[in-house]
Amino acid sequence: MQERVTMADVARAAGVSSATVSYVLSGKRPVAPETRAAVEAAIAELGFTVNSTARSLRTGRSSLVALIVPDIANPFFAQLAATLQEELRGLGIHVVVCNTRARRDEERALLAEAVQQRFAGVVITPFRLLPRDFEAVTRAGIPVVVSADVPFGPVDQIMPETRTATRQALERVTAARRRRIAMIAGPRDATGGDPRLELLRTLALQFGTSLPRELVVRGEHTREAGAAGFAELMDRRYRPDAVFCGNDVIAVGALDKARELGVDIPGDVALVGHDDAVFASLVRPQLTTVRYPAEEVGRAAARLLGERFDGRGVHRTVRVRAEFVARASA
Amino acid sequence: MQERVTMADVARAAGVSSATVSYVLSGKRPVAPETRAAVEAAIAELGFTVNSTARSLRTGRSSLVALIVPDIANPFFAQLAATLQEELRGLGIHVVVCNTRARRDEERALLAEAVQQRFAGVVITPFRLLPRDFEAVTRAGIPVVVSADVPFGPVDQIMPETRTATRQALERVTAARRRRIAMIAGPRDATGGDPRLELLRTLALQFGTSLPRELVVRGEHTREAGAAGFAELMDRRYRPDAVFCGNDVIAVGALDKARELGVDIPGDVALVGHDDAVFASLVRPQLTTVRYPAEEVGRAAARLLGERFDGRGVHRTVRVRAEFVARASA
DNA sequence: ATGAAAGCGCTAACAA
DNA sequence: TTGTTAGCGCTTTCAT
Numbered sequence: 001m002q003e004r005v006t007m008a009d010v011a012r013a014a015g016v017s018s019a020t021v022s023y024v025l026s027g028k029r030p031v032a033p034e035t036r037a038a039v040e041a042a043i044a045e046l047g048f049t050v051n052s053t054a055r056s057l058r059t060g061r062s063s064l065v066a067l068i069v070p071d072i073a074n075p076f077f078a079q080l081a082a083t084l085q086e087e088l089r090g091l092g093i094h095v096v097v098c099n100t101r102a103r104r105d106e107e108r109a110l111l112a113e114a115v116q117q118r119f120a121g122v123v124i125t126p127f128r129l130l131p132r133d134f135e136a137v138t139r140a141g142i143p144v145v146v147s148a149d150v151p152f153g154p155v156d157q158i159m160p161e162t163r164t165a166t167r168q169a170l171e172r173v174t175a176a177r178r179r180r181i182a183m184i185a186g187p188r189d190a191t192g193g194d195p196r197l198e199l200l201r202t203l204a205l206q207f208g209t210s211l212p213r214e215l216v217v218r219g220e221h222t223r224e225a226g227a228a229g230f231a232e233l234m235d236r237r238y239r240p241d242a243v244f245c246g247n248d249v250i251a252v253g254a255l256d257k258a259r260e261l262g263v264d265i266p267g268d269v270a271l272v273g274h275d276d277a278v279f280a281s282l283v284r285p286q287l288t289t290v291r292y293p294a295e296e297v298g299r300a301a302a303r304l305l306g307e308r309f310d311g312r313g314v315h316r317t318v319r320v321r322a323e324f325v326a327r328a329s330a
Numbered sequence: 331m332q333e334r335v336t337m338a339d340v341a342r343a344a345g346v347s348s349a350t351v352s353y354v355l356s357g358k359r360p361v362a363p364e365t366r367a368a369v370e371a372a373i374a375e376l377g378f379t380v381n382s383t384a385r386s387l388r389t390g391r392s393s394l395v396a397l398i399v400p401d402i403a404n405p406f407f408a409q410l411a412a413t414l415q416e417e418l419r420g421l422g423i424h425v426v427v428c429n430t431r432a433r434r435d436e437e438r439a440l441l442a443e444a445v446q447q448r449f450a451g452v453v454i455t456p457f458r459l460l461p462r463d464f465e466a467v468t469r470a471g472i473p474v475v476v477s478a479d480v481p482f483g484p485v486d487q488i489m490p491e492t493r494t495a496t497r498q499a500l501e502r503v504t505a506a507r508r509r510r511i512a513m514i515a516g517p518r519d520a521t522g523g524d525p526r527l528e529l530l531r532t533l534a535l536q537f538g539t540s541l542p543r544e545l546v547v548r549g550e551h552t553r554e555a556g557a558a559g560f561a562e563l564m565d566r567r568y569r570p571d572a573v574f575c576g577n578d579v580i581a582v583g584a585l586d587k588a589r590e591l592g593v594d595i596p597g598d599v600a601l602v603g604h605d606d607a608v609f610a611s612l613v614r615p616q617l618t619t620v621r622y623p624a625e626e627v628g629r630a631a632a633r634l635l636g637e638r639f640d641g642r643g644v645h646r647t648v649r650v651r652a653e654f655v656a657r658a659s660a
Numbered sequence: 661a662t663g664a665a666a667g668c669g670c671t672a673a674c675a676a
Numbered sequence: 677t678t679g680t681t682a683g684c685g686c687t688t689t690c691a692t
Contacts (some may be wrong), residue, residue: 004446006669017679022671027671032677049446053386054669057684062383064424071412075608078408082401082429094426096392097415100384116334117380252612278405279609282582336685352687359688362661384685387668526662 005048013042025050035259041074054117058088063093065305068124070102075277076235077125077292080147083298084123091306093120104128115140117140121305129190144302149195154315156304158297162196163317167203168324169272173242174207174286177272180292182215182240184229184250196274215240219250226253227260233260242330248273248280252285255329270330285328290324300326335378343372354381382422386448393423396444398454400432405453405607406624410477413628414453421636423450432517435460445470451635456482458531467579473638475631479525484645486634488627491649492526493621497533498654499602502618503572508600511544512570514559514580531575545570549580556583557590564591571599572660578603578610581617585659600660603634615658622652647648 011018014036023029031039040042040050056062067084068079100106103282107129114122115136121143126133131153134268137144144155151157172180181204185197208323217232219225226245231254233240245251251273258265265271265285273280276291300318307316341348346365353359354369372378386392399407415425419566422439426449430436437459444452445466451473456463463482464533467474481487504513515527522534531541547562549555556575560583563570575581581603588595595601595615603610606621628646637646 004669008669018669019671019680020678028673030677035677047562049443051669052447053383053392054684055592056383057387057668058670058672058688060684064426072415073405073409073412074404075408078405078411079403080672081408081411081427082403083427085402085427094428096394097411097427098424099415117382186357208641217692279612282609282613284614307549334685340683348686349663349665350661353662356687360661365661384668385687387670387684388686388688390668416686612681 004051005046006051007048009046010042010048012040013046014038029093034079034100034141043174050209060118062118062120064096064117064119065093065121065123065181066096066110066119068098068100068107068110068114068122069157070100070125070127072099075273075279076292079294080123080298080301083295084301086304087299088305099119100104100127102127102322108133111137114142118142121145121308123305125299142298143305145304147297151317156308156315157317158300158304158321159317159319160288160292160322162200162292162322163203164168165322165324166199167206168206169288169290169330170200170203172324172326173270173272173330175211176270178242179209180215180238180240181242182233183211183217183244184226184233184246184254185216185218186221186246186250187218192273196246212238214238221247221249222250223224223253223256226250226255227257228253230254231261241270243271244272245274247275247279248287248289251289251329252279255283255285255287266328272330276325280325281327283324288327288330289325291325292321296320334381336381337378339376340369340372340378342498343376344368354647383596390448391552392450394426394446394447394449395423395426395451395453396426396440396449398430398437398440398452399426400455400457401428402427402429404611406597406605406622409624410453410628410631413625414631415649417546417629417632419470421639430457430473432457441467444472444548448472451634451638453477453631459637462564473635475634477631479625481647482546483571486638488630488634489556489647489649490622490652492622492652493529493533495652495654496526496529497536499574499618499620499660500530500533500537502654503600503602503660504539506596506600508568508572509539510545510564510568511539511572511574513541513547513574514556514563514576514584515546515548516551517548518581525574543570544568551579552576552582553579553586556580556585557587560584560587561591565616572600572602573599575604578605578607578617578619581619581659582591582609582613585613585615585617596658596660597631602660606655609654611657619655621655626650 007021007035010021020037024031024036047133067081081097098110123145125147134218146152147158184193191301204211217229219229251271263269273287273289280287280289297320337348337351351369354366382393397411402408412425428440453475455477459560476482476485477488515524534541547559550557581601593599595629603617603619606619608621610617627650
């Protein structure tokens with residue numbers, strides 16, 4: 001049962017007080033070079049590492065960041081977790097993953113827990129949450145980074161910049177003389193809005209066409225919902241010749257149904273996904289999509305948190321640029 | 331700035347000592363019913379929740395379990411993380427995700443950190459680690475669950491039971507009169523063995539054929555490696571008519587190359603994957619594969635850890651059964 | 661059945 | 677430039 005080495009042990013070995021050891025580590029007050037050297041030697045010799053539990057208790061701040069998302073098993077969030085973890089590793093911070101299963105009660109419970117446990121920070125993709133649900137966390141002074149399509153009040157935020165990429169997608173589609181644009185959207189979130197849908201509608205107008213209400217269907221972010229949505233659209237008397245999807249999973253479902261119905265993609269209908277999930281390039285035809293890079297979101301989240309740890313006080317919104325990826329489906 | 335409610339606050343409100351509050355929570359010594367009721371009422375009224383940092387400092391045990399894997403972004407491990415997290419949630423335990431990027435130094439560093447931070451447990455899929463790398467962790471009394479193909483010494487372990495499923499795959503392939511069996515294996519791990527390869531070799535013999543050395547190629551678990559491996563196999567004068575892959579990602583790469591070379595799957599060559607990753611059913615032809623269920627691994631890991639927390643002392647090995655999934659590629 | 665109090669290892673006043 | 681020391685909130689031994 002290997003004994004734990006404490007600061008007191010290091011202090012004794014270096015012939016100083018434990019306060020000095022602490023200050024050598026934190027750099028929060030000047031330490032004479034020779035003292036510092038002695039302490040560092042003792043640390044190395046004894047193999048000391050700080051007990052972050054004790055530090056947390058003392059400072060009232062843990063070294064944990066909570067990543068709160070609807071589903072970590074979703075490739076986008078999995079990649080986000082991986083990147084965030086690697087970026088935060090150097091700061092000695094661990095990432096705790098929390099699944100909300102898209103349920104508001106879970107989202108709220110997790111947020112409350114982050115406050116109770118005095119987490120160092122929270123990175124969250126809210127699904128049913130409203131801006132006021134964040135009051136407690138921000139009041140507790142816990143840095144929060146929200147990754148969402150819409151503004152969420154006085155928190156750091158990462159928002160996608162999809163206008164350009166979506167415009168390129170529309171350009172490609174309309175250049176192929178397609179005018180009957182449709183969308184299979186994801187579920188409406190708590191804010192009631194749907195930025196992807198609204199953006200597409202706005203842009204469609206600019207391209208001299210439109211996104212008529214009857215060509216918008218809605219479902220979960222699942223393959224089944226994608227298939228159902230596509231079937232529904234094909235039933236319309238005003239049949240679309242281009243279908244935009246809320247994400248790639250939906251698009252894959254649409255692809256399934258198209259094959260089943262004998263609808264040729266992209267011959268009869270052009271299909272555009274969203275996110276560029278790993279499998280977007282695996283299906284046939286390969287999915288033309290709007291890529292939203294999880295790695296960059298993770299890096300931005302880590303950077304925003306890092307700035308907050310350093311005590312910077314202004315809330316920032318970082319925009320992450322989505323990229324149009326032209327493949328075979330449109 | 332909302333004040334934190336401590337046990338002392340609860341004790342004061344209930345007219346008892348903080349020790350009693352602690353014992354009401356832990357049940358480690360009898361408390362009079364009316365005392366208990368008073369304490370519970372105070373807890374509810376004040377909205378008290380224990381400070382797990384303080385508890386950890388005192389007990390020398392945190393409420394964190396580390397999930398140490400080569401890559402959380404890998405769908406298998408992402409699903410494992412999700413399940414583990416949900417199963418452990420009820421025990422008040424958080425899951426910290428740790429990426430090793432398949433590097434031994436990272437694996438060792440993470441294991442060492444788990445000891446230093448007195449984690450409540452570790453769930454690990456070792457990649458380059460040897461059994462003796464676990465000595466420190468077990469000596470520290472930290473429950474370890476290893477998910478691997480081979481035995482790893484005195485730890486709880488989850489091992490796949492793939493014999494039956496692999497036999498079924500071979501049955502299907504040989505029933506179609508295929509005899510020239512090949513494999514695109516993953517990288518050789520630190521133990522030097524490759525159970526999937528060895529199992530296939532053994533079974534092939536039983537089916538009256540073999541897995542000749544020249545029909546075994548090896549690479550990383552990537553799409554590129556799969557493509558390269560397949561190309562190499564198609565170059566052999568003794569050309570295989572059935573190719574087994576170390577995992578589904580490799581199989582997808584093989585599929586890419588087959589299409590490029592004009593090799594018909596399954597007409598010319600049958601292709602069998604491994605794991606049943608999400609995209610196995612997305613590619614065309616859909617992948618015939620040996621499904622290894624991450625959910626069950628996660629549940630088993632949580633169960634094993636739970637037993638250890640309860641103080642059960644024997645090391646157990648849980649076998650998780652893989653399942654043959656027949657689709658179009660073989 | 662309950663309470664008093666020590667102390668886990670660290671940080672940050674306050675002193676010198 | 678460095679040391680002394682008081683806690684952070686909890687668990688648990690020792691008393692009662």
